[in-house]
Amino acid sequence: MTIQKLHHVAYRCRDAKRTVDFYTKGLGLKFTMAMSEDRVPTTGAHCPYMHIFFEMADGSHIAFFDLSEAEPMQLDPNTPPWVQHLALEVENAEALEEHVKRLRDYGVEVIGPIDHTIFQSIYFHDPDGHRVELTYRTETAEVLKELGDLAEPMLQEWAETRQVSTKAAWVHQSLHA
Structure with a gap:
């Protein structure tokens, strides 16, 4: 009994349309699904939401919830902003550089590349302040x-x-x- 792979990871966003724009135009991901309900399926609690999904090459997804009636979104105030982040893998150094250019053209401030010995990474924030890392592997056995x-x-x-x-x-x- 082995966990196979990541199916999806979900975060909150303030504006689903803006999030779709960023993840499709800024990162080139495919916007594949949207679901919207007024009740939480697991609890039945009233909480109108839009749930959006972006597919990656391996079939896994990044998802976001836009909650129309909830308290304003905030990041965890007790955790340094560099700790919680989403790391996504790209093919190689050329792909990483293409993403740096694409993100900067989109108006995003990019940190890096940073050499972690076993991978090279860049870092940036999405429109809601979520820290995102793009990385490619450089490790040896x-x-x-x-x-x-x-x-x-x-x-x-x-x-x-x-x-x-x-x-x-x-x-x-x-x-x-």
């Missing part, structure tokens, strides 16, 4: 094995001390030189 071997010892060290472990500091060493 050896590096992934090394990081895999370090995972349990690093977690144990963190659980015991709540202090930063330097066991894998080499991953971002070039950023701190």
